Amino acid sequence: MSRPPQRRRFPRTKVCRFCADPQLRMDYKEPEALRQFITERGKIVPRRISGACAKHQRQLTTEIKRARNIALLPFTVTRK
Ligand SMILES: [Zn+2]
Known part of the structure; x- marks a missing residue:
């Protein structure tokens, strides 16, 4: 019933992580990364x-x- 008064927010990535890490690539052949x-x-x-x-x-x-x-x-995940 009772909730903690303050919830922790998700830490925001201030800098684009692709800019921050040039070795980080996005590739359609790596769906795990894109996921x-x-x-x-x-x-x-x-x-x-x-x-x-x-x-x-x-x-x-x-x-x-x-x-x-x-x-x-x-494209979409359909759930029951
Ligand atoms: Zn960037």
Whole structure:
């Protein structure tokens, strides 16, 4: 019944992690990496949450769409 008065917020990534780490790549051939950027329902995580900059978010979207096209990632996850 009683909830703790303060909830901890998720730590925000201030800097785009792709900018921060040039070795971190997004590739449609690596759906496991891309999976971090989709919700459990299969939607692409918005930039506010992913923390990616415009450039990388766009790249991410492209890679996710590619991965979807070759069925590595779902378009949507349908649940009962
Ligand atoms: Zn970036």
